[in-house]
Amino acid sequence: MSGNRWQLLAGAAGILGLVLAPTFLDSFWVFFLAEILLFILFAQSFNLLFGYTGLLSLGQSVYFTVGAYTVALLIRQWKPGVGLLLPAGVLTGMVSAALVGSLAVRVRGHGFIIITAVPTVVLVLLGQDQSAWTGGDNGLNIIPPKLLGQYSFFDPTVSYYAVLPCFLATMFFLRWLLATPLGQAFLLVRENEARAAVLGYDTLRLKFVAFVIAGGIAGLAGALDALVTAYVIPSSASWTVAADAIIWTLVGGAGTLLGPVVGTGVLLFAREFLSDIWAHGYPLLLGLVLIGVVLFAPQGVVGALRKRMGG
Amino acid sequence: MLLTTRNLTKHFGGVAAIQGLDFQVDALETRAVIGPNGAGKTTLLRLIMGELTPTRGEIFLNGQPIHHLPSHRIARLGIAKAFQIPQIFPSLTVAQNVQAGVGHGLASLWLNGGRQAQIRERVAQVLDQIHLADKADLPASELAHGEQKRLEIGLALAQSPQLLLLDEPTAGLSHAETDEIMQLIRSLQGKTTLVMVEHDMRVVMSLADTISVLHFGQLLAQGTPQEIRANPKVQEIYLSQHG
Numbered sequence: 001m002s003g004n005r006w007q008l009l010a011g012a013a014g015i016l017g018l019v020l021a022p023t024f025l026d027s028f029w030v031f032f033l034a035e036i037l038l039f040i041l042f043a044q045s046f047n048l049l050f051g052y053t054g055l056l057s058l059g060q061s062v063y064f065t066v067g068a069y070t071v072a073l074l075i076r077q078w079k080p081g082v083g084l085l086l087p088a089g090v091l092t093g094m095v096s097a098a099l100v101g102s103l104a105v106r107v108r109g110h111g112f113i114i115i116t117a118v119p120t121v122v123l124v125l126l127g128q129d130q131s132a133w134t135g136g137d138n139g140l141n142i143i144p145p146k147l148l149g150q151y152s153f154f155d156p157t158v159s160y161y162a163v164l165p166c167f168l169a170t171m172f173f174l175r176w177l178l179a180t181p182l183g184q185a186f187l188l189v190r191e192n193e194a195r196a197a198v199l200g201y202d203t204l205r206l207k208f209v210a211f212v213i214a215g216g217i218a219g220l221a222g223a224l225d226a227l228v229t230a231y232v233i234p235s236s237a238s239w240t241v242a243a244d245a246i247i248w249t250l251v252g253g254a255g256t257l258l259g260p261v262v263g264t265g266v267l268l269f270a271r272e273f274l275s276d277i278w279a280h281g282y283p284l285l286l287g288l289v290l291i292g293v294v295l296f297a298p299q300g301v302v303g304a305l306r307k308r309m310g311g
Numbered sequence: 312m313l314l315t316t317r318n319l320t321k322h323f324g325g326v327a328a329i330q331g332l333d334f335q336v337d338a339l340e341t342r343a344v345i346g347p348n349g350a351g352k353t354t355l356l357r358l359i360m361g362e363l364t365p366t367r368g369e370i371f372l373n374g375q376p377i378h379h380l381p382s383h384r385i386a387r388l389g390i391a392k393a394f395q396i397p398q399i400f401p402s403l404t405v406a407q408n409v410q411a412g413v414g415h416g417l418a419s420l421w422l423n424g425g426r427q428a429q430i431r432e433r434v435a436q437v438l439d440q441i442h443l444a445d446k447a448d449l450p451a452s453e454l455a456h457g458e459q460k461r462l463e464i465g466l467a468l469a470q471s472p473q474l475l476l477l478d479e480p481t482a483g484l485s486h487a488e489t490d491e492i493m494q495l496i497r498s499l500q501g502k503t504t505l506v507m508v509e510h511d512m513r514v515v516m517s518l519a520d521t522i523s524v525l526h527f528g529q530l531l532a533q534g535t536p537q538e539i540r541a542n543p544k545v546q547e548i549y550l551s552q553h554g
Contacts, residue, residue: 181414188411191400198360198398199412200386200470 018164022157031156031228036268037167038224039248043260044174045217046245051254052178053210054190059100059116060245062123063093063215065237067222072142072232073133081145082162086223093219094212101211105204108193120239127234139233142226159228166224170217174257177213186210190255247286251293253300262302312371313338313474313504314359319368319378321354321528328354330528331368336474341496341505343519345512345539347548351528352508353395356476359506360392361385372474391472395479395508397459399466401452405443408451408462409434412469433469441465441495457488464495475499477507481514493518516540524548 018037022030042064049055067089074080074088096119104115127134134140144153151158177183188196189203189210197203226232235241245260252263267286274281297304314336321329329351336342344352357363359370361382370378377385391412400408413430438444441461446454451462460480467475480496481489489511496518499505509515515522515536522539524532532542539545 184407184411185414187403188400191402192398194362195394195398195400195466196411197382198362198386198392199414199466200383201414202381202383 015168018168022160027156030160032268032272034156034160034163034228035225036265037160037163038221038228039245039268040261040264041167041170041217041224042221043245043248043252043264044170044257045214045221046242047249047254047257047260048174048186048214048217049210050246051249051256051259052183052190053186053207054193055105055207055210056113057104057116057211057214058113058239058242058246059118059120060214060218061237061239061241062100062119063097063218064222064225064241065123065127065232065234066096067093067219068226068232068236069127069134069222070219071223071226072140075142075144076140079145081149082147082227085145085227086166086220089219089223089226090216091219093222094216097215097218098208098212101208101215105207105211117239117242120237120242123237124234127237134234135232136234139231139235142230142232144227144230153227153230163224163228166220170220171257174217178257182206182209247290250300251289253302253304253306256300256302256306259300259302263300266301312336313373314506315371315374316355316359317369317371319355319358319370320366321351321358321363322366327528329358329365332525332528332530334523334530336504336506338473339501339504340520341500341518342507343515343522344506344508344525345510345515345522346525346531349527350525352525353478354528355525356392356478356506356508359385359476360390386470389470389473390476391467391470391474392476393464393467393478393480395482397456397463399451399459399462402450404448405451405454405462406434406438406447409437409465409469412437412466433471437465437469440468440498442491457484457491460484460488460492461495464492468499472503474504474506477505477509479508479510481509481511489514 021033025033042060045063046057046060049057070089070092071085074085100116100119104112107115128136146152147158147162153159153162178186185196185201185206188201189206193203248263248267249260250263251267252261253259270285271282274285293300299307312335316332316334319329319332319334320327332355334355344355346352354363358365358378361377361380361384365378368378369376372388372390377388400411403411410430413433435444438447441464443458443462443465446458451459454462464477464480481492484492493514496505500518519536521533522536523530524539524545526548531548532539532545534542
């Protein structure tokens with residue numbers, strides 16, 4: 001019971017810290033924190049699939065990019081408000097995930113990984129080829145609409161306060177979802193899919209639902225990224241971008257909601273910090289961290305800490 | 312007839328595991344399926360459960376064809392199976408494992424949210440039945456093998472099946488643990504239809520109403536335990552195996 005109370009307290013303190021962050025950080029770090037938050041959402045989309053449902057998707061970058069381009073192209077055509085752009089990014093993320101997912105969930109193991117990875121290649125090539133409306137290798141600069149009609153996204157604090165509610169809402173949504181019987185059923189698929197089917201669970205449909213929800217979360221992250229950076233580029237669909245989410249999640253701890261938060265935060269911070277002082281520092285550090293995690297904490301940092309405190 | 316198979320056949324490559332099997336089970340009987348290794352016993356259970364699709368032939372539950380259905384649909388019609396090697400959810404608790412058996416499909420997963428109390432009650436019932444109430448909050452992976460076998464049966468029981476398939480429920484268990492499983496099966500007899508594949512003749516002879524002997528995927532003999540014990544054909548295949 002007291003453990004729960006501490007968790008609640010830590011959570012409340014964390015949220016308060018996030019809400020107040022722009023008052024004590026300079027604008028560079030505020031912008032950087034906004035980026036971290038939206039990339040945490042991106043990692044959570046992978047975490048929902050791999051950590052909770054046991055599906056190793058190598059293609060979450062596709063739904064991220066679809067969400068981002070939905071925002072960019074809608075702005076170019078009709079200049080709708082943020083209240084429409086974000087749901088549109090979620091929706092197109094879900095629809096494109098439904099298309100890929102309807103095929104992918106029918107195959108297991110390597111087949112699943114390959115089917116999720118193929119669209120990353122297709123989308124990058126398609127984006128480069130259709131440069132007239134995607135910007136090709138140069139990407140597209142966009143002018144985001146003003147938030148609430150008056151606040152410009154070019155102000156990092158505005159960007160931050162646009163991302164923060166989305167971040168918190170998604171985290172609470174995931175927390176709620178995973179506690180429902182549906183979320184519990186995702187775990188059964190992860191633990192023993194064949195057994196779940198024999199118990200009466202329609203595992204294909206469960207995997208499909210998880211895949212579509214994860215697509216929506218990646219789409220939201222992509223839409224936020226487009227607004228915050230005012231820039232979209234086809235190469236963000238690349239599987240190497242998807243791999244970032246995988247690494248952040250695995251280092252932090254897959255199958256926990258806190259894992260991707262820690263993994264994304266620490267590794268993005270390390271990348272930013274090291275890039276200024278030593279160009280090759282980040283890849284080297286990342287390599288060492290990955291080796292360390294695989295050897296000493298295969299369940300990630302949060303998984304290892306939880307185990308230590310539990311045992 | 313609760314369960315009927317007609318001309319049921321399953322080939323693996325060129326090998327016929329089940330060959331033109333006509334097999335019937337009455338409601339509420341306890342049926343044992345025995346036979347030498349490779350006789351097709353486990354294949355028969357997997358075909359009934361929809362884990363395999365027949366090469367030929369049909370399976371009916373209460374007269375309804377089920378051989379074309381996926382496992383989860385068959386489960387929802389009231390067939391449950393306890394696997395030989397426990398197929399539990401290792402990192403979930405014992406109670407969560409049992410609860411997984413109470414749940415159903417996607418639509419009812421949302422509805423289940425509204426009947427938590429009923430589900431908890433059912434989980435507690437099953438935990439009592441399998442004598443694991445005191446370990447409800449342990450991760451299933453921490454159970455001893457005998458306990459995992461009981462939990463495996465508990466998962467199937469939680470579904471409240473009309474037909475319960477038991478694949479070697481006592482395999483790898485000590486004498487005492489076997490007794491415990493036999494007690495559990497006795498408590499189900501007359502309430503649920505049971506079809507069990509079993510090697511331990513003590514279990515088979517003391518629990519089964521009827522014994523079906525499979526040999527090379529076909530029905531070699533069928534009858535009461537006394538009839539099967541006295542059957543010269545059965546003695547022959549068992550003697551040639553074990554003698």
